[in-house]
Amino acid sequence: MLLQAMRDLSQSVERRRLLEFVLPQRCLACGRFGAALHEECVASFPRAERPRCRVCWAPSRILLCERCALADGRDSFTELRTPFRFSGSARRALLEAKFRGVTAILPPLGRAAAEVVEPSWRVDVVVPIPLAPRRERRRGFNQAALIAREVAATVGAPLARDRLIRVRESEAQASLGAAERATNLAGAFRGQAVEGARALLVDDVTTTGSTFTEAARALRAVGAASVFALAVARED
DSSP: OHHHHHHHHHHHHHHHHHHHHHSOOBOTTTOOBTOSSOHHHHTTSOBOOSSBOTTTOOBOSSSSOHHHHHSOGGGSOSOEEOSEESSHHHHHHHHHHHHHOOGGGHHHHHHHHHTTSOGGGOOSEEEEOOOOHHHHHHHSSOHHHHHHHHHHHHHTOOBOGGGEEEOSOOOOGGGSOHHHHHHHTTTOEEEOSOTTOEEEEEEEEESSSHHHHHHHHHHHHTTOSEEEEEEEEEOO
16 A cells, blocks of 8 residues: 555656646746746845854844854854745745645756855855655655756856755754754764865755754765755745
8 A cells, every 4th residue: 555655746846847848837926827827926035134153044133043152163164055934935935846846946046045155165065954754755855956956057156965865854954943953864864075175065954953953964974074055945
């Protein structure tokens, strides 16, 4: 029965992708035909405007928020950026992509995210946050990898899905509080083959930065020179 359920899910995902290809697409934001999400509609999404903490990108009127000022970030990411706040149309678009499988929404969001990559980061390799294998099979795709593909193409750095491996399945971060998020992913990732590289981690949404912190720790453990973090939206 489990095998049949997995086959049914796989067929459902393929049917949905075929329909996306064959049928005229209607923009999630404006309702017009022509694309799942128009570039001009993405430009109207709620921006994660400054002033923000230079490190974690949380709203802050000073250069470093209190948490980042007190933290020892030597084994974490150096800086994080997002173009949007996780609200309004940005929130709806990411949820439609993630839970309803409307993956055609993700490329314009990935390109928008790439626009806020700091030139000073000088990215060598783009690394998406991996899903647990069972969760990716169930969903049929990894939204972070689809976003990262657009980011890599835009910034001109190679996409490397194999540089970060998920070795432990964990609870969904969205279901946890801030304190639980900080420990839920401990030891969940293993990095490989990034010695001396300036790596850019990519995900769809970030809240406390806990996922990026653990992923960055795994990459630094195998010699990454620097690790930066990029998400489409931040939940403030």
